Amino acid sequence: MLHARDFETAGDFRQRAPRIVLYSHDTLGFGHLRRNLLLAGALRTIRQTPDILMIGGMREAGAFAMPDGVDCVTLPAYAKGIDGAYRPRDLGQDLAPLTALRSQTIKATVKAFDPDLMIVDNVPRGALFELDATLEMLKARGRTRMVLGLRDVIDRPAVVRRQWLRQRNFETVRRHYDAVWIYGDPSIYDIAADCGLTHALAGRAQHVGYLDPTVRRASPIADADAAAVLGDDRAPYALCAVGGGRDGAALCEAFAQASLPRGHRGILVTGTQMPVPMRVRIQDLVTRRQDITLVPFIREPIALMAGAERIISMGGYNTTCEILALGRPALIVPRAHPRAEQLIRTERLALRGLISMIHPDDLTADAIGHWLSSPTAPPSGEHPDMGGLDRVLRLAEHILQPAAASARAS
Missing domain, CATH: 3.40.50.2000 (Glycogen Phosphorylase B;)
Structure with a gap:
C-alpha cells in the first residue's frame, strides 16, 4: 500500500x-x-x-x-x-x-x-x-x-x-x-x-x-471464483450477468423465469448495485427453482464466462469485449436509456452476425427461453479488431x- x-x-x-x-x-x-x-x-x-x-x-x-x-x-x-x-x-x-x-x-x-x-x-x-x-x-x-x-x-x-x-x-x-x-x-x-x-x-x-480481457484468464482468482460458483456440478450452464446490476433487474427477472434446456443449469449474477426491492423479488423467483444459482457478485467473471454454454447479458463495453474475445454464443439485451450507447453497439455487432440481440422493449422470459433452446453456431461475422x-x-x-x-x- x-x-x-x-x-x-x-x-x-x-x-x-x-x-x-x-x-x-x-x-x-x-x-x-x-x-x-x-x-x-x-x-x-x-x-x-x-x-x-x-x-x-x-x-x-x-x-x-x-x-x-x-x-x-x-x-x-x-x-x-x-x-x-x-x-x-x-x-x-x-x-x-x-x-x-x-x-x-x-x-x-x-x-x-x-x-x-x-x-x-x-x-x-x-x-x-x-x-x-x-x-x-x-x-x-x-x-x-x-x-x-x-x-x-x-x-x-x-x-x-x-x-x-x-x-x-x-x-x-x-x-x-x-x-x-x-x-x-x-x-x-x-x-x-x-x-x-x-x-x-x-x-x-x-x-x-x-x-481484449482474456489476459485475465490466467488469474488464479478467475478459476477460484468460477469453482466457488459451480461447485461439483458439471452440467452445462447458461450464464446471465448484468454488471453492477443497478439497471439489470428486468433482464434478471426474465432469466429467472425462463425455461432452460433439459439437463442445463442457470447461473445468474445480479451485481451489488441492484436496488434491494428488485433483488428480493429476483431472489424469490430463483428460490422456487432448482436449476438456477443466484450469485450477487463475482470478482473476476472471465473463467465463468469462458465455461458457459451460452451467455446472456446487457451491452456494456467490458462484457461485450469479453463475449467477443471468448467467442461464446451470446444474447445481448442492451440498455436503451438514458444513453443509446449499448443499443448502438449491440445493433452494430448483431448486424455483423457476432451476437444475438433482443431489444429491451421485447424482453420476456419466453424470448429468453426461445433463444436458449434454439440451435447455435459460432459467431459468423468478420471478427473486430481486439x-x-x-x-x-x-x-x-x-x-x-x-x-x-x-x-x-x-
Whole structure:
C-alpha cells in the first residue's frame, strides 16, 4: 500500500519508476473501474514497470484484485439515476459539496503522486467538471502527458455533439490532452466521424481496437471464483450477468423465469448495485427453482464466462469485449436509456452476425427461453479488431521513455 510519506518530494519519487494515474468517474455500474483495472494490470507489464495509481468513485474497488504495483484512491461516490442525473450515493443530498470534495481530493492526490502519464476515462473534464482544477495544475507544471480514453460508442451522434459543445469538451481536449485513444474498431463504429469529432480530435485521436480481457484468464482468482460458483456440478450452464446490476433487474427477472434446456443449469449474477426491492423479488423467483444459482457478485467473471454454454447479458463495453474475445454464443439485451450507447453497439455487432440481440422493449422470459433452446453456431461475422490492449501498451511505453531515461539519470 502507498502512503503519504512515499510522496514527500517529487525528486525522491522520480528515482523509483515512471508513474501513471488512471482516472474514472464511476457513477453507474463497474464498467469504468473494470476497464481501468484491465489497463492497470497490462501497463504493469511494459518495460518501464510503472507504478500506477487508480482514482475513482466505486467503493467496491476494494473487492477486486489489485495487480502488484497498483493502488487506488476511492472518492466519495456519485450515483447516476436511470434518468442520467447525478446525486450523492451516500453523503447527504447536496451535490455541490461532494463535487468540491472530490475535485480537491483528486487535485491533491495527483499533485503528490506527480505522474508522468495520466489517462482519463471517457469524460474530458471529469464528472461534473471535477478535473478542471487538476487539468490546469498539470498544464502549469508541464510534465505530465495527458491521454483521453474513449469507449467505442458514447451516445447518438446528435446527443454527443450537443453534450461536447455544452460541456466545452472540444476546447478541453485541444487545451489539455496530448492524445485520444478510442477503444474500438472503426469498421464497427467510427465515433470520431459519426459524432463530428474528427476536426476537434485531429492529430490526437486514433482507434486502438477493442480491449481484449482474456489476459485475465490466467488469474488464479478467475478459476477460484468460477469453482466457488459451480461447485461439483458439471452440467452445462447458461450464464446471465448484468454488471453492477443497478439497471439489470428486468433482464434478471426474465432469466429467472425462463425455461432452460433439459439437463442445463442457470447461473445468474445480479451485481451489488441492484436496488434491494428488485433483488428480493429476483431472489424469490430463483428460490422456487432448482436449476438456477443466484450469485450477487463475482470478482473476476472471465473463467465463468469462458465455461458457459451460452451467455446472456446487457451491452456494456467490458462484457461485450469479453463475449467477443471468448467467442461464446451470446444474447445481448442492451440498455436503451438514458444513453443509446449499448443499443448502438449491440445493433452494430448483431448486424455483423457476432451476437444475438433482443431489444429491451421485447424482453420476456419466453424470448429468453426461445433463444436458449434454439440451435447455435459460432459467431459468423468478420471478427473486430481486439488488439487495443497491445497498442495501448506500445503507446504508453513510448510516452514513458523520457521519464525512464530521466529516472536513470537521477
